[in-house]
Amino acid sequence: MENGDQNASSRPTARPRKPRAPNAPPKAHRHQGASLPARNSDFVYQDLRREIISMRLTPGTAILEKNLAQRYGVSRTPVREAIVRLAKDRLIDVVAKSGTFVAPIPLAMVREALVARRALEAATVREATEKASESQFMEIRAIIQRQRENAQAGDEAAFHRADDDFHAAIAAAGRLAGIWDMIQQIRIQIERYRRLTLPQPGRMLKVVGEHEAVLEAMVRRDADEAVAKMAYHLNNLQLDIAVFRDMWPDYFLLDPAVDSDLLAE
Template sequence: MAVRLDEKPAGEARQRKPRARNSPPRSPVTRQSARATRNSEIVYRDLRDAIINVTLPPGTSLVEKDITETYGISRTPVREAILRLAEERLVDVVPKSGTFVARIPVTELQEAIVARKALEEVCVREATAKASKSQLMALRAVIQRERELAEAGNEQAFHEADNAFHAGIASAGGYPGIWTMIEKIRVQVERYRRLTLPQDGRMEMIVAEHAAVLDAIEQGNADAAVAAMTSHLNKLQIDIGTFQDLWPDYFLFDVK
């Protein structure tokens, strides 16, 4: 059933408070603009999540008319949402052909992984020096949750727990803002990672790698912790070729 985002509650006009004597007149344009902005944000977030989660795989056609009917809104907020996604390189708008979910650019993917490794090295070293016992216990609990989710095959929840582990290390190192920086550059990495999780034994392997990082942090061995984290993140880069072979239509091999 279509979701009507622009409907007003019955009787709204009667319940509205009277305007003060010297206040400027209410502008229907302003109200309409605010509603359109809100609708555009909802469509943008929904489409963005579906693209990153690969619910909408690369190459999927996004039909503007279908989206407007699904949300029960006008085309303007839909177009605004699509423009934002295009700026993030998550959709391609092809003149006279349509709008499609963008393929994952390999060069950008590789660069993001390199940048992430450099940033996470800082977090791991600082966490080794500064992490409190309670923070280490919290990280150990995250790993246990990952283990249970891997056994249950819950990919979505595992993905969230995986992010929580890395964010927890940044926080333990006193640099939670670095994880925010990583989140901004890892959009394409997130799409790629969602393709890797269904691989047999992948989640269990990640659990073991996270445990190795945390073991080294708890032992106060920063070099070993960094080496374990680097090995963990290198797996993403090394395996790109494997997943390109599995889903060649999902990747863009040359973005220059």
């Protein structure tokens, strides 16, 4: 046997990733600064944005320019530029005389984004039901199976990527890939909220079942049913807002003008 084969056979078998405990926010992310590519304000912006949206940086986390400049190996100027962009995205709050912090999740924006997303995904599902080929249905089914395996392994990051792939594949099958790009732009706050829901017992497998229901209606070429199943899937996020707001009250921002129902609970 070659040395390479001996080394491969002696490697330990990969173990399933231990799932995050129910009601626990995502673990803090350890950033490997030495492996970062070229430094510039756009990279700093994209990297911080990714960490905030994934909830690796949770609402209320202090953002220190000096530390970020050291971490990315840049001056404070590109860091400040990135912070300004993130503040415009409502992902960072710059508070005079207090500091800079990851912003809370504005529930009003979550609700508005859910309404917009339901409308856009209704269009992609309807078109995909009518236009998708059998091979495209097979691809979507394979994505759902991959998502099921991710859920069973407790791999939230891979589950999330497969979830994106599912919705993107439907848009592509409907020849409306550009609409998925639009959805990506409006769902920033939805994603932060959604990341909090994944560790709930059975949550990921429940999502898989909802995706399967959408696909089965599409395969039958029943566009109305497919749209209804997708709406049900997306509506479940909104129904649970009060529950997760109560679990992590410091993570959310309520607007008295539009969130009166939540304030009264």
